[in-house]
Amino acid sequence: MKNFLIFFSFLLIFSACEQKNEQKINERASINNQKSKKNNFGIILHGGAGTILKEHMSDSLEVAYKEILEKAIRTGYEILENNGSSLEAIAATIKIMEDSPLFNAGKGAVFTHHDTNELDASVMVGNTQDAGAISGVTRIKNPIDLAIKVMTDSPHVMLSGEGAEQFASEKGIELVDPSYFFTENRFKSLQRIKDSEKTELDHDGKTALVSPGQNDSKFGTVGAAALDKHGNLAAGTSTGGMTNKKWNRIGDAPIIGAGTYANNATCAVSSTGWGEFFIRAVVAHDISALMEYKGLTLKEASEEVIQKKVPSLGETAVLLPLTKRAIW
């Protein structure tokens, strides 16, 4: 289990895939020791692609990360083992990460330019392809719960801001005071970026938000994907977005097809990376489409999208290093 957890913490993108063709399946893509279809289940998670940088990682912090990751994945795994649904499993797994200050989601969400925390999340299930998403909420303790509630209890897929919080209030989802999301570490990260902005030139109006010092906190999204014993896939993603984000920016995490996608015919995907590129490349759906229409394996489809298609949109210097951390 230990090796898995170290690897999970560096995930860029992942998928869970039904074992229709054993030769094609990526064995590392799920914790799955059962051979029969009935017992073919598994769960994977990521805690973001850039939160953990070696130079910032003390031994005690590494232990803390591993403990939460292990708790999160074991919780989801046990739900699946006990015949729970993939949706229940990913929700429980993601909530544990949302409740920890270590990840850029829920409690540990990064700060916006205006010293606030704006949370996004989405979820999709592979059997019905039902989906739910929220963006820009500031008072929701567990955004993944609200995304699920949007899916199950509203006629909509995506709600945002105060309206989403009003819906949450009507549906009994836990709201907290915005101060709940204050963490010293994230607040200091924001101040460092603001300070660096003051001294850096912004030649084209596009680079101010992407200074090297910011990469540490750009990619800390959390997510999980699971396959349950009933053969159903589900994926979910939750994030605080980008440190110092302005103008109520929405990244890929709450966008169905970009940050999250699930289809029983192909795969379940939760992605984390530079959201703008992931939206333009429709990353999560594109992996599924390559499998469904071109017959690629999960590994081939993921490589095609992450190593070729996303970098072809530009900014390869940022995106290419992350592909080395991808799992398939």
Add this chain to the structure above:
Amino acid sequence: MKNFLIFFSFLLIFSACEQKNEQKINERASINNQKSKKNNFGIILHGGAGTILKEHMSDSLEVAYKEILEKAIRTGYEILENNGSSLEAIAATIKIMEDSPLFNAGKGAVFTHHDTNELDASVMVGNTQDAGAISGVTRIKNPIDLAIKVMTDSPHVMLSGEGAEQFASEKGIELVDPSYFFTENRFKSLQRIKDSEKTELDHDGKTALVSPGQNDSKFGTVGAAALDKHGNLAAGTSTGGMTNKKWNRIGDAPIIGAGTYANNATCAVSSTGWGEFFIRAVVAHDISALMEYKGLTLKEASEEVIQKKVPSLGETAVLLPLTKRAIW
């Protein structure tokens, strides 16, 4: 020209496609009389799938619709004819519809449950696959302009609400008082739906927003797609969303991959319909993916998505009639 315009007003979904294979191309999909690649250009538009119902259409209103549609398409066409870009063409075309009270976008946007107007828009260009989108703005006269500005002048793809308006203000985009969007007709539609809600049972919490009386104003999104003489595609979509929408609902119009998608290798798509289903089916990107990965023609890909994949998600009674109005 007249026949084209009548047809355009009933579009559900459309694409413009480079003529790589003349046998495969749908000749009705663009206004294009030139055979050489250099002069191969065209533009198409839609004014929503449900705004015009025969029983509500007087002769004078029909004339008014046709006049605006003709002005919109001619304006975009002339830009392309004079070597303008596909982006410039769709922007000019969409702005004319946004400035008219006849369409559910810009000036004629429908009302939310709270008597406000919340506007969404998105744009994508096929050569670089750059994209921009906004959601939930209440003071932007021409949302398509702001979506383009997000694409060209920000590091982001999607901004929302007050933050998007702040960005607009910084970039010189025209803001108006929210009262600009008041139209008697749309306000009455809202009151009718609210009245019907009071008398209708809402058994499962999902049907209150989808009463039959509402279909008239659910689908009035506008959009355009164009191919310019440089071989570049672009698509854009703009909407006021769903009458009586609550909780800051976001539909498919501002979602890249669902409401709008453009890729020079395949097609440009702007869609209108029941947004929730279009998000879950990742409609615009799926048409492109079927062409790119499975080798389908534009017609085949559109039929596959609209006649099979979207209906397979449910609510076929709502979606199937619209497929009869699709163009390819």
